[in-house]
Amino acid sequence: MDRRNMLRATVLGMGVMALPFTAWPAAYAAPAQNATGPYGPLLAADANGIQLPAGFTSQIVARSGQTVPGTSYRWHNAPDGGAVFPNGTGWIYVSNSETSASAGGGASRIVFNASGAVVGASRILSGTNSNCAGGRTPWNTWLSCEEISLGRVWETYPLGGTAVVRPAMGRFKHEAAAADPVRRVIYLTEDETDGRFYRFVPSTWGDLSSGTLQVMVAGTGTSGSFTWATVPDPDGSPTVTRNQVSGAKAFNGGEGCHYANDTVWFTTKGDNRVWQVNLLNNTYELAYDDNLVSPGTAPLTGVDNITGSTFGDLYVAEDGGNMEICLITPDDKISVFLRVNGQSGSEITGPAFTPAGNRLYFSSQRGTSGASQGTGGITYCVTGPFRT
Template sequence: MDRRAMLRATVLGAGAVALPFTAWSAAYGAPAQYAPGPYGPLLPADARGIQLPAGFTSTVVARSRQVVPGTSYVWHDAPDGGAVIPNGSGWVYVSNSEVGAAAGGGASRIVFDATGAVVGAGRILGGTNNNCAGGKTPWHTWLSCEEVSRGRVFETYPLGGTAVARPAMGRFKHEAAAADPVRRVVYLTEDESDGRFYRFVPATWGDLSAGTLQVLCAGSGTSGSFTWQTVPDADGSPTHTRYQVAAAKSFNGGEGCHYADDRVWFTTKGDNRVWQVNLTTGTYELAYDDNLVSPGTAPLTGVDNITGSTYGDLYVAEDGGNMEICLITPDDTISPFLRITGQSGSEITGPAFTPAGDRLYFSSQRGTSGSSSGGITYCVTGPFRR
């Protein structure tokens, strides 16, 4: 029995409830190496400039400064981190806007019915700065994170409600968040060249208004054991949170974050790595490092946003590089899943699957223009492994 099959049997045998994005994740081991992808080679670019494997198709969902088709809402500039929130028989795609408050920073949503048709769109957060990534919660809210010094986390309500700041989650240069319903914590990345990896332990699960901010502590190596220590002052003033605990491990430019089945993966763009933290064994290691790909050229650079499929594959988006979303399989192989052509001045952001796992949403933050006003949000459909 392979590792994925063994884990799946273990999960089902334990009577666990299978949830999209959090079930049947693989027990990843050594850093991934290049191999042909499970869907075959990329075909020539389609009419939207996207190269995809056979059987997959792309559509444009929205464009910055243009009305979202089927609605009266004008889509925001610089679409960045995103997620899909279940909504009855349909779903909502939420997306951050990585611009300043005066330019419309915050987050928006697009509402889809069960067929995937757009039935609404609107603003869910405004007046905030450089909302880069974030993460969804099990109670169907979206954590929108400010990527500025002493930035804040805002909890937004894509299904209805007023956004609220969550300062107890720490004031630092936030990037992404990932909720762990087993340990009842939220993991947080920090986009600094000497950033840290945090977890927030709410006083009450489901209520992020109060709790304890902790930081991962470990040695300087790329693998080993770790512990958590409490950050004395989550407000980060006058001493930044990353400097308050001497034993805290430094990571070079924390970006995307994804939790599944007792593991959390996060990316560091400064050194093109994907890290895996095994929460059961209390150990960490590399899931990918562009310097450790051999032989040949590393397929993934500009490592940024990350998400996972119901099958256990990881999808990692590039900020620059070849403008690809690369796929890391449970067998520790990596290959390009898609490539956007003609948009070298952009980055790929916000990859997220629908609950059924048959649609992947993502954005090109600056599109063909290379400016924040040129963002494009896409959807890819096809025979995803589920």
């Protein structure tokens, strides 16, 4: 089974299947380099201001402060991290709201039928602050993460249920989360200039109410081996979690996080890097660095949210930059997949594929207005011949 097929099994199985392999070719043995994308060049901007390759189309799904078409629900401000969940008759797109509790912080969902039409929308988390990114679990819950000092992780229930705070997962400036069903842990990023990379080991897989928070311990280089060490006080007070373990490796502004095939990738916006962690041999290295790209200029800056397709491609969104989603292929090539025009004061957030892999949802957090509270946010869907 090659890497693409293994990834397809992981994505379609959504982590419920233990994969019986012990080795495969390294996903990204060297930082990705410029190349022509698998879908060809971008065409002129469409009616929504989005440049896409031939064969792809975009539509606006929802706008902040406006009723989601086909529902009575007003879409939240500052849409950020997101994920897609199958619900038996279609799917659900979940999106965080990166704003204050008083301005509607939390998370919402949009429900689609099997043809992709909107059939419902509602709030799934309220009263929380700066819910930036997060992550999906194999048991179909959404971990909504607060990006504030002593921020918390909230487990929400897109398919129905009341959100629950998960303090055992630590209190720090949370960003993203990614579930690893093989090792039965959740990886967590921290958005600080000296942030750390963590994993949470639940006492029982599928139950996040208790467990152990650990932090990566490694050298100062861009590659090497690592170990995990337990964080003594996950509450982060009086000593913040990132300063509790000697030798814990610092990362400059942890952002998105994605797991597949015994590998976890995460991004750091402060230095425009994508990191690859090989969980079979406990090593880490760079999958992308904007200072190491050739030929020409680096296409990806403001490195932020990240997701993966069933084919094995990584899709990395920009916070600023040229408002692009860039694509990194399994053979270490990087290219621009799409560009949003006329929204330089915004950022791209929440990229997530449907289970079939033929639709990609994402948001422009502040839209054309660039308003600080994200009142101009726009959520999109791109449909086309994605590699699956």
